Amino acid sequence: xxxASVGGIxxxxxxxxxxxxxxxxxxxxxxxxxxxxxxxxxxxxARTLCDPKGALVQAVLDAMQIKDANDA
Numbered sequence: 060x061x062x063a064s065v066g067g068i069x070x071x072x073x074x075x076x077x078x079x080x081x082x083x084x085x086x087x088x089x090x091x092x093x094x095x096x097x098x099x100x101x102x103x104x105a106r107t108l109c110d111p112k113g114a115l116v117q118a119v120l121d122a123m124q125i126k127d128a129n130d131a
Contacts, residue, residue: 060090060122064115066104067097094118 061084065077081093096104107113
């Protein structure tokens with residue numbers, strides 16, 4: 060399972076690269092999810108991993124089939 064995330068305030072090239080990689084991954088038959096992070100850049104996206112209620116943490120928990128961060 061690929062979790063691809065890109066910040067909404069990244070350059071167009073950075074966003075396009077992430078989206079193209081994700082499309083090719085899915086086209087090859089692999090499972091994946093693209094997580095949009097409006098208002099973030101690539102540094103901020105990584106920092107959201109400290110927030111148990113953040114979109115990226117929730118996506119990781121979903122991929123692991125864990126309902127609550129406290130159960131991890």
